[in-house]
Amino acid sequence: MPRNQQILLDNRPQGEATVGNFRLVAGDTPALQDGQVLVRHHYLSLDPYMRGRMNDSKSYAACQSLGQVMLGGTVGEVAESRHGAYAVGDKVAGMGGWQEYSVVDGNAPGLLRKVDATQIPLSYYLGAVGMPGVTAWYGLVKVIAPKPGETVVVSAASGAVGSAFGALAKARGCRVVGIAGGPDKCRYVTEELGFDACIDHRQHGDLQSMSAALKAACPDGIDGHFENVGGYILDAVLLRANAFARVALCGMIAGYDGQPLPLQNPALILINRMKIEGFIVSEHMQVWPAALAELGALVAGGRLRPRESIAQGLAAAPEAFLGLLKGRNFGKQLVKLV
Amino acid sequence: MPRNQQILLDNRPQGEATVGNFRLVAGDTPALQDGQVLVRHHYLSLDPYMRGRMNDSKSYAACQSLGQVMLGGTVGEVAESRHGAYAVGDKVAGMGGWQEYSVVDGNAPGLLRKVDATQIPLSYYLGAVGMPGVTAWYGLVKVIAPKPGETVVVSAASGAVGSAFGALAKARGCRVVGIAGGPDKCRYVTEELGFDACIDHRQHGDLQSMSAALKAACPDGIDGHFENVGGYILDAVLLRANAFARVALCGMIAGYDGQPLPLQNPALILINRMKIEGFIVSEHMQVWPAALAELGALVAGGRLRPRESIAQGLAAAPEAFLGLLKGRNFGKQLVKLV
Numbered sequence: 001m002p003r004n005q006q007i008l009l010d011n012r013p014q015g016e017a018t019v020g021n022f023r024l025v026a027g028d029t030p031a032l033q034d035g036q037v038l039v040r041h042h043y044l045s046l047d048p049y050m051r052g053r054m055n056d057s058k059s060y061a062a063c064q065s066l067g068q069v070m071l072g073g074t075v076g077e078v079a080e081s082r083h084g085a086y087a088v089g090d091k092v093a094g095m096g097g098w099q100e101y102s103v104v105d106g107n108a109p110g111l112l113r114k115v116d117a118t119q120i121p122l123s124y125y126l127g128a129v130g131m132p133g134v135t136a137w138y139g140l141v142k143v144i145a146p147k148p149g150e151t152v153v154v155s156a157a158s159g160a161v162g163s164a165f166g167a168l169a170k171a172r173g174c175r176v177v178g179i180a181g182g183p184d185k186c187r188y189v190t191e192e193l194g195f196d197a198c199i200d201h202r203q204h205g206d207l208q209s210m211s212a213a214l215k216a217a218c219p220d221g222i223d224g225h226f227e228n229v230g231g232y233i234l235d236a237v238l239l240r241a242n243a244f245a246r247v248a249l250c251g252m253i254a255g256y257d258g259q260p261l262p263l264q265n266p267a268l269i270l271i272n273r274m275k276i277e278g279f280i281v282s283e284h285m286q287v288w289p290a291a292l293a294e295l296g297a298l299v300a301g302g303r304l305r306p307r308e309s310i311a312q313g314l315a316a317a318p319e320a321f322l323g324l325l326k327g328r329n330f331g332k333q334l335v336k337l338v
Numbered sequence: 339m340p341r342n343q344q345i346l347l348d349n350r351p352q353g354e355a356t357v358g359n360f361r362l363v364a365g366d367t368p369a370l371q372d373g374q375v376l377v378r379h380h381y382l383s384l385d386p387y388m389r390g391r392m393n394d395s396k397s398y399a400a401c402q403s404l405g406q407v408m409l410g411g412t413v414g415e416v417a418e419s420r421h422g423a424y425a426v427g428d429k430v431a432g433m434g435g436w437q438e439y440s441v442v443d444g445n446a447p448g449l450l451r452k453v454d455a456t457q458i459p460l461s462y463y464l465g466a467v468g469m470p471g472v473t474a475w476y477g478l479v480k481v482i483a484p485k486p487g488e489t490v491v492v493s494a495a496s497g498a499v500g501s502a503f504g505a506l507a508k509a510r511g512c513r514v515v516g517i518a519g520g521p522d523k524c525r526y527v528t529e530e531l532g533f534d535a536c537i538d539h540r541q542h543g544d545l546q547s548m549s550a551a552l553k554a555a556c557p558d559g560i561d562g563h564f565e566n567v568g569g570y571i572l573d574a575v576l577l578r579a580n581a582f583a584r585v586a587l588c589g590m591i592a593g594y595d596g597q598p599l600p601l602q603n604p605a606l607i608l609i610n611r612m613k614i615e616g617f618i619v620s621e622h623m624q625v626w627p628a629a630l631a632e633l634g635a636l637v638a639g640g641r642l643r644p645r646e647s648i649a650q651g652l653a654a655a656p657e658a659f660l661g662l663l664k665g666r667n668f669g670k671q672l673v674k675l676v
Contacts, residue, residue, distance in 0.1 A: 052609075230605065252605040260603035267568065267590040267598055270616035271390075278608035 001028045002040075002079070005314050006069045006099040012056055017325065021054065022070070022318040029101045037106045038080035041096050044314070044335040045073035045126035046321045047160075048228075048251050070098035070317075075115065075125050076338075083107070091117040093125045098317055100337050110285065120299055127332035128306040129295045132160035135281040136226070137291035139248030140168050142284070143277045144224035148173030151218045153237060156228035157198060158185040160306065160332035161250065164295060165226050166193050167304035171294075174224075177217045179233060181327045188330070192305055201233065207264070210236035226250060231261045238268040249278040307331025339366045340378075340417070343652045344407045344437035350394055355663065359392065360408070360656040367439045375444045376418035379434050382652070382673040383411035383464035384659045385498075386566075386589050408436035408655075413453070413463050414676075421445070429455045431463045436655055438675050448623065458637055465670035466644040467633045470498035473619040474564070475629035477586030478506050480622070481615045482562035486511030489556045491575060494566035495536060496523040498644065498670035499588065502633060503564050504531050505642035509632075512562075515555045517571060519665045526668070530643055539571065545602070548574035564588060569599045576606040587616040645669025 003026055010023035032038055050072060053064040064071060074096030078086045083106030086092070094112040096102035104112050115125045127133065136154075146152055146169065154165045157178025166189070169176045178189040178198040189198040197217040204210040214222065214236055221242035227234050230252035237247070252261070269276060298304035309329040311320035317335045324333045341364055348361035370376055388410060391402040402409060412434030416424045421444030424430070432450040434440035442450050453463045465471065474492075484490055484507065492503045495516025504527070507514045516527040516536040527536040535555040542548040552560065552574055559580035565572050568590035575585070590599070607614060636642035647667040649658035655673045662671045 234604070249604075249608045252608050260605055262600035262602050263604040264600050265598035266572070266587075266601040266604075269614060270587045270590050273616045273618060273621065275613065275615045276607060277613045278611045280611055283611065 001031065002101060003027070004029045004099055004101045006097075007314060007317055008067055009054060009064050009070055011066065013054055017051060017054060017322060019318045019322065024315055030103060032080055032082045032103065035083050035105060035107050037078055037083050037086045037092075037104045037112065039074070039076045039092055039094065039096055039102050039104055039112070040079040040338065041074040041076040041100055041102065042336070042338045043075050043123045043126055043310075044096075044098055044317060044337060045130070046317065046324050046329075046333040046335065047072070047132070048325065050321065051325055071095060072097050073126050073131055074102065075122050081106070086112070086114070091115050091122055093130065098314065100314060120296060123308060123310075123332075123334055124299060124306060126334060127160040127308065128164050128299055128304055129292055131281060132332065133164040133295040134288055134291040135250060136161045136165035137168055137295065138279060138281050138284055138287055139226045139250055140165055140172075140224070141291075142287065143248035143275075143279065144226065144246045146172055146174050146224050149175070150223035151175040151177065151220055152224040152226070153177045153179065153214070153218065153222050154226040154228065155179040155201075155233050156251070156327075157189045157193075157195065158307070158331060159228070159329070161226075161228055162189075163193050163306055163331070164298075164304060166195050167298045168294070170194055171298065171303070175218070175220070177214075179229075185330060188307065192307075194303075207232045207235050207239075211239045214240040221245075224248075227252075232264075235264045238263075238265060238272070238274070241268065241272045241274055243273055245272055245274045247274065247276040249276055309333045311335045313337065339369065340439060341365070342367045342437055342439045344435075345652060345655055346406060347392060347402050347404055347408055349404065351392055355389060355392060355660060357656045357660065362653055368441060370418055370420045370441065373421050373443060373445050375416055375421050375424045375430075375442045375450065377412070377414045377430055377432065377434055377440050377442055377450070378417040378676065379412040379414040379438055379440065380674070380676045381413050381461045381464055381648075382434075382436060382655060382675060383468070384655065384662050384667075384671040384673065385410070385470070386663065388659065389663055409433060410435050411464050411469055412440065413460050419444075424450070424452070429453050429460055431468065436652065438652060458634060461646060461648075461670075461672055462637060462644060464672060465498040465646065466502050466637055466642055467630055469619060470670065471502040471633040472626055472629040473588060474499045474503035475506055475633065476617060476619050476622055476625055477564045477588055478503055478510075478562070479629075480625065481586035481613075481617065482564065482584045484510055484512050484562050487513070488561035489513040489515065489558055490562040490564070491515045491517065491552070491556065491560050492564040492566065493517040493539075493571050494589070494665075495527045495531075495533060496645070496669060497566070497667070499564075499566060500527075501531050501644055501669070502636075502642060504533050505636045506632070508532055509636065509641070513556070513558070515552070515560075517567075523668060526645065530645075532641075545570045545573050545577075549577045552578040559583075562586075565590075570602075573602045576601075576603060576610070576612070579606065579610045579612055581611055583610055583612045585612065585614040587614055647671045649673045651675065 186198040228251040416428040524536040566589040
């Protein structure tokens, strides 16, 4: 029985999250029962939604219990199996959490899926060809539903969701404008990801400035927006939205730490006859196969080239996670465990 | 050629609208040309959307030009006709504006429609069986799309839109909760309109109090909301919304006069996976026939009993309009011109 290191949620953040909210523990992995699979995690995914779950308040997911392993997506390989569908060495994706190993019920639908790591790097199943990619796909295809030639905007454009969104929107003939923090990220967004323009929010840190930047980058106005951040960026988008614009609301990271961030002028939703829709991709499992197929083809064809920030070893996860919340990552934030 | 009194927009409001923004003038009606119809207005409709058009800022409609007759819905009868489809004495509904007579091109689609005033009072074609009724229908049927047993809420419940919304929602098996100002309006909403409950916003003038009142009136939470007002009522609804709740955004009257009213916690749209959609019923003409047929049947069957506030004579229109913006009307606000 291999030793297993785990990171637990020790206590809830008061305002900003800190490394002191987490606790590293170690123990033996339990012996498998019939139907169970032991997975050795190669990569752990860090995602903004985890911050929301750390609070004890109403969120879209049940909140993370104190003293339990932090929940999170993982990819790895089967280390031991007492289930006929899984063999030792199979590559799998699942929700193993912030730990080195997990024991999974092989019969429970949706907990574990086998993936092909010969064509696509294993880690991509946590990003472009995983939950973040499907999130981008759902927001673009099901909420925004753009026509060719329309202009769509995405915040956190260099991240896992934003980069997938850009490739999917370009494939549909849209003008795609990203918002990202700093010149390096903006350069990556336009030069490597192929966005038509990218706005550096560090250069445009207030509503008026961001609104002017959006006006310049979107000469025909904004028809669709994918919101990963919230706050003044969404306010600015509303000022530049065309009639019948659609906003897919996926993240409100800017408000997690403290007081709610208001939307300054909701009357614009009426004035522009807009639709704003919040969603969580795990509630729309029926779209995953089609979305993953398209995302896999974009990656295989070189039209979606994700970038990754990789922290080394489980103990580095809390610090990497806090950096993600501050935008210190560059591309999909992962923790390499093997 | 009969004399025609008209009310023009003389100057734009600075903050709150006043009677000084309007000007009453009189002149002769012009001689008809071929294809034209002269309509004598019996009733003028006053509606909150007119306030938005008085500003020089971006609104959903082109703004009202200075020195022009105020735009507005009218019902009346044909006084003179040089169009084969209209005979003197025909009852018609149209957008004749704030004046006693209008000259209408009988060939222009949608400007004038003949109505049957033998079954339904002529004035109802400006309310329950007119634009306000169809507005309620669109928001309920096309945006909220409720299932039987779901709870829906509407602000300004005793008004033309709210009362129609209630009857349409009851016909679909919903629990219907209204919000109105004062005990008389609330009593009318529950006793005469058949709502399941009505909250007096004068008794619940802040977010916390309104949220508590909604919790009591909506024990199973809120699945759909029709927003006629904006401001803290919408904030309170978001606090009580169920997962996948839908908000039809139709009016933001509270913010017309001054600074935009923020939405306090837009993250709730994501947390509750809500949809918020603004719309203008005049952009959805394809639903009017079905909506008007249902509304007419509800009125004829006594299941929708609209109430009217009627001001006498064109000169009373500005004062009546300003009263409407302050909620002084009780039911559909009209001006009787004949």
